[in-house]
Amino acid sequence: xxxxxxxxxxxxxxxxxxxxxxxxxxxxxxxxxxxxxxxxxxxxxxxxxxxxxxxxxxxxxxxxxxxxxxxxxxxxxxxxxxxxxxxxxxxxxxxxxxxxxxxxxxxxxxxxxxxxxxxxxxxxxxxxxxxxxxxxxxxxxxxxxxxxxxxxxxxxxxxxxxxxxxxxxxxxxxxxxxxxxxxxxxxxxxxxxxxxxxxxxxxxxxxxxxxxxxxxxxxxxxxxxxxxxxxxxxxxxxxxxxxxxxxxxxxxxxxxxxxxxxxxxxxxxxxxxxxxxxxxxxxxxxxxxxxxxxxxxxxxxxxxxxxxxxxxxxxxxxxxxxxxxxxxxxxxxxxxxxxxxxxxxxxxxxxxxxxxxxxxxxxxxxxxxxxxxxxxxxxxxxxxxxxxxxxxxxxxxxxxxxxxxxxxx
Numbered sequence: 001x002x003x004x005x006x007x008x009x010x011x012x013x014x015x016x017x018x019x020x021x022x023x024x025x026x027x028x029x030x031x032x033x034x035x036x037x038x039x040x041x042x043x044x045x046x047x048x049x050x051x052x053x054x055x056x057x058x059x060x061x062x063x064x065x066x067x068x069x070x071x072x073x074x075x076x077x078x079x080x081x082x083x084x085x086x087x088x089x090x091x092x093x094x095x096x097x098x099x100x101x102x103x104x105x106x107x108x109x110x111x112x113x114x115x116x117x118x119x120x121x122x123x124x125x126x127x128x129x130x131x132x133x134x135x136x137x138x139x140x141x142x143x144x145x146x147x148x149x150x151x152x153x154x155x156x157x158x159x160x161x162x163x164x165x166x167x168x169x170x171x172x173x174x175x176x177x178x179x180x181x182x183x184x185x186x187x188x189x190x191x192x193x194x195x196x197x198x199x200x201x202x203x204x205x206x207x208x209x210x211x212x213x214x215x216x217x218x219x220x221x222x223x224x225x226x227x228x229x230x231x232x233x234x235x236x237x238x239x240x241x242x243x244x245x246x247x248x249x250x251x252x253x254x255x256x257x258x259x260x261x262x263x264x265x266x267x268x269x270x271x272x273x274x275x276x277x278x279x280x281x282x283x284x285x286x287x288x289x290x291x292x293x294x295x296x297x298x299x300x301x302x303x304x305x306x307x308x309x310x311x312x313x314x315x316x317x318x319x320x321x322x323x324x325x326x327x328x329x330x331x332x333x334x335x336x337x338x339x340x341x342x343x344x345x346x347x348x349x350x351x352x353x354x355x356x357x358x359x360x361x362x363x364x365x366x367x368x369x370x371x372x373x374x375x376x377x378x379x380x381x382x383x384x385x386x387x388x389x390x391x392x393x394x395x396x397x398x399x400x401x402x403x404x405x406x407x408x409x
Contacts, residue, residue, distance in 0.1 A: 228366035236261035246273035267294035322401020
C-alpha cells in the first residue's frame, strides 16, 4: 500500500508541477520511509505509468465517458498499468488500487478495473490495432520525425525500447587507488562485461554495489557515453578541454584513457553541477583535471585565458531523444519547436570552442540525441572537416542513443 500510495502522490505532483519524476520520487520515498523493494515497486508504477499515459487514458475512455477528478484518473492509470503492463497478480492490482480510492469513489474505481480485467484479452488484441501514438504513448510530432527517417518496423522497435525499464551499466575505474579491491571487482564482474567494444563496462544485475561506488571502484554509466571519449582518443600528456563536463562521467573516462597524465580543463555553467563534477572526480581519483566555471553562450568565456588544446570534447546539451527510456519525462517535456532551438544553441557552442584548438587538433561533437537536426545538421553547418561519425542506436545496439563526430578545423 505504501508503495502504491507513494506512486499515486508522485504522479499527481508530477502532473501539477514542473519537477522531474525522479526528484519527486526521491523526496516521497524518504517521506514514506519505503524499504528498497517498496521503493522499487513505487518507481516501476510511477515510471511505467508515465511512459504509457496515452495508452492508459485510452483504456480509461473505454469504460468512462466524461471527466474524472485528477486523483481518480491517476489512480485508474496506476491500476490499469498494473493489469496490462506488469506481472503483478491481478487481484492484488485491483484490490490494493481500489483501497487507495476515496470512499465515495471506490465503487467507480472497482467497476472500471474489474471490467478491464474481464475484457483484458480482447483489449490486448485491440491495442495492437491502435495508432502508434496511443499504443506506445509518444507525441505525434516525434513519431512523424521518426517515420520520415526510418521504416515502420524500426520506429516500432524504438517505441518499444523507450517503454521498457532501462538496464543498469557501470564502468570499472582503472584510476582507483586500491589495486587489490580493483582486482576483486574485475574478477566479480568478468562474466558481466559487455565486450571488447566497451572496455571496463559491465551489466549490473540488481542494484550497483554501494561500496564500490563510494570507494570510486566503479561509476554507473551507460556504454554509449564512451563513444565520444574513445573517438576523441585523448593521449597521456595532452591538454584537453571538456566543455560541458558535468556530472563528470565522460571527464573521468578521458582521465582514465590518459592514465591521469597531461591536463584536462573541465567546464560547466551551473554551480551545483560543478560541485557534483568536483565530487565525482575526487571520488574517482582523477588528478589531472581542473574544474572551471564557463558559459560558452556568453562572451565571458573568452576571457578565461585558456590554453590552446590538443583536443576538445563538446558533449552538447540536447533534446535527450536517445535516452527517453532512461529519462521518463523527456517525451512529455519536449516540443517540436525545441529542436531547432537546441540546434541553434549547439551550433553556437561549437563555434565558441572550435577556435581553442591547436592547428591539427581534434574536436568531438556529441549528443545523446538521435535527431538529425541536432546531429548531422549541426556538424554540416559548422564548416569543419568531418573525419568520422559514430552512433549508438537503441534498437540496434541495446544501449542508450548517442551521436559523436570527430571534426578538424
